[in-house]
Amino acid sequence: MNWKPALLPVAIAAFAPVGAHAKVYLSVEQAQQVMFGNAPMSLSPVVLTGDQQDQLHAASSVSLKFDGHRVWKVAGGGWFVVDEVVGKHETITYAVGIDAAGKVKDIEILEYLESYGYEVADASWRKQFVGKGADAPLKLGRDIENIGGATLSSKHITDGVKRVLTLYDLVLKHVA
Amino acid sequence: MKTRRAIRSCAAGLLGLTLASAALAGEGVFGFVYTLDLQPKGKFEFEQRVDTTHGQAVGSYNLTMLRSELEYGLTNDLQIAGYLNAVRVESNNNYLSPETCTTIPCTAGFGVPSSRNTQDPYNRKRIDGASAEIVWRITNPVTSPVGVGLYFEPTYGQLEDELEYRLLLQSNFLDDRLIFVLNPLVEQEKEKYAGDGQIIRNTMLDLLYGASYRFADNWSAGIEGRWHHDSDGYFYNTHTQTANFIGPSVHYAAKDFWTTLTWRRQISGRCYADGTADCSLGKVWDNHGRNQYVLKVGIPLN
Numbered sequence: 042m043n044w045k046p047a048l049l050p051v052a053i054a055a056f057a058p059v060g061a062h063a064k065v066y067l068s069v070e071q072a073q074q075v076m077f078g079n080a081p082m083s084l085s086p087v088v089l090t091g092d093q094q095d096q097l098h099a100a101s102s103v104s105l106k107f108d109g110h111r112v113w114k115v116a117g118g119g120w121f122v123v124d125e126v127v128g129k130h131e132t133i134t135y136a137v138g139i140d141a142a143g144k145v146k147d148i149e150i151l152e153y154l155e156s157y158g159y160e161v162a163d164a165s166w167r168k169q170f171v172g173k174g175a176d177a178p179l180k181l182g183r184d185i186e187n188i189g190g191a192t193l194s195s196k197h198i199t200d201g202v203k204r205v206l207t208l209y210d211l212v213l214k215h216v217a
Numbered sequence: 218m219k220t221r222r223a224i225r226s227c228a229a230g231l232l233g234l235t236l237a238s239a240a241l242a243g244e245g246v247f248g249f250v251y252t253l254d255l256q257p258k259g260k261f262e263f264e265q266r267v268d269t270t271h272g273q274a275v276g277s278y279n280l281t282m283l284r285s286e287l288e289y290g291l292t293n294d295l296q297i298a299g300y301l302n303a304v305r306v307e308s309n310n311n312y313l314s315p316e317t318c319t320t321i322p323c324t325a326g327f328g329v330p331s332s333r334n335t336q337d338p339y340n341r342k343r344i345d346g347a348s349a350e351i352v353w354r355i356t357n358p359v360t361s362p363v364g365v366g367l368y369f370e371p372t373y374g375q376l377e378d379e380l381e382y383r384l385l386l387q388s389n390f391l392d393d394r395l396i397f398v399l400n401p402l403v404e405q406e407k408e409k410y411a412g413d414g415q416i417i418r419n420t421m422l423d424l425l426y427g428a429s430y431r432f433a434d435n436w437s438a439g440i441e442g443r444w445h446h447d448s449d450g451y452f453y454n455t456h457t458q459t460a461n462f463i464g465p466s467v468h469y470a471a472k473d474f475w476t477t478l479t480w481r482r483q484i485s486g487r488c489y490a491d492g493t494a495d496c497s498l499g500k501v502w503d504n505h506g507r508n509q510y511v512l513k514v515g516i517p518l519n
Contacts, residue, residue, distance in 0.1 A: 102392075103392060104391045104392050104394075105392060126392070127392040127393065127394060127431075129470070130434065130435050130470045130471055130472065130475075131434040131435060131471075132434060154471075154472055155472055156472045156473070156517045157257050157260065157517070158257075181360060182360060187360075189257070189258060189292075189293035190257025190258055190260070190290070190293045191257070192293075192357055192359045192360060193359050193393055196359055196360060197392060197393075
């Protein structure tokens with residue numbers, strides 16, 4: 042049966058854009074403004090030892106090495122940290138604001154480039170992290186609710202926030 | 218003749234319409250091994266698969282199967298799908314078995330009617346039939362040490378009818394970039410192409426296995442294999458074939474589409490009992506070849 046001509050337009054139609062979901066939600070500067078308003082902040086890169094990287098991994102299970110070049114100290118207390126975790130296809134870039142008491146002030150998704158799972162950027166899901174400290178379990182399905190159909194993104198962001206809070210506990214809170 | 222042509226045109230058009238209204242299928246990092254990556258609830262995916270088996274004992278043999286699939290997430294852990302299947306068989310003096318050939322070599326193999334076991338080439342392409350699929354993910358490998366799922370796929374075709382059952386087992390490591398998958402598989406087959414109303418009943422028992430690593434954003438590479446067994450009858454009545462296949466896979470995925478290319482090679486094969494007609498040169502032929510290639514493309518639709 043010569044069905045190829047019928048398939049050709051179908052294939053073309055099938056490859057037509059059907060909904061480009063990739064999103065850059067906020068720039069780093071916009072996220073800083075959202076979390077800390079006009080409070081001055083200074084870039085304060087941290088260089089972690091191998092042992093500290095291992096401790097972050099043990100606490101969070103995130104296997105990617107933490108890049109300490111995107112850490113800001115907020116005047117009056119508090120920290121702003123940009124981090125990346127593994128997404129379904131690409132990395133998910135997010136920011137964590139930590140208040141002067143070492144608790145999560147807010148988290149923001151900066152860049153998300155996946156087919157599904159955009160609910161991780163919803164305020165209703167992100168607000169679960171507010172007030173959590175390094176001593177919080179931060180486990181998906183325990184103190185953080187999973188998003189059905191976006192389990193991988195939900196888990197990795199949850200693990201990532203745990204890693205940032207562990208970084209605060211290990212390093213940042215000791216910085217003068 | 219005009220009537221046949223009209224029927225063919227209608228069927229092709231129907232296939233086209235079906236595909237045009239279809240969506241896409243779950244992302245597969247392997248060509249043959251199935252993972253527990255399912256469509257989220259309410260999401261559609263369209264997948265097109267081209268599967269070519271190339272080369273048998275001698276001569277030429279190409280078995281190309283095309284599958285156009287639409288997947289849908291009924292829930293986040295329950296997925297259904299429908300397929301339209303097309304097949305092309307090109308066979309020419311590819312068999313050496315005296316049980317099959319009156320004169321060696323002869324034209325034979327899966328899809329070639331027994332009456333055509335001569336020195337003449339055999340070529341045929343057609344829309345073969347349809348399949349359905351249901352997958353239930355019992356545990357998710359992202360949140361459990363071992364993800365477990367059940368898979369069932371009935372097929373109706375002109376060449377054969379099948380009932381396929383798989384157990385899907387998957388473990389993820391390194392932020393879910395490294396995955397290991399096992400698919401124990403049972404398939405009951407009713408082959409109908411032999412001619413003269415002859416029916417061949419088979420049971421296939423396979424173990425498919427694979428490992429894949431996401432080595433860069435969007436890109437994964439892996440290896441997958443198949444430990445294959447065939448038996449006469451629907452319930453493993455008589456063991457007839459064993460073969461081993463292995464090869465590499467490469468996978469690219471982005472937000473709007475994904476694609477996977479896999480090559481696997483038959484490294485050994487043996488036949489037993491009535492199956493010896495399908496073996497020569499230390500390989501199993503039948504619907505197998507020296508090499509098999511799969512290209513899959515998936516497109517999320519909503």
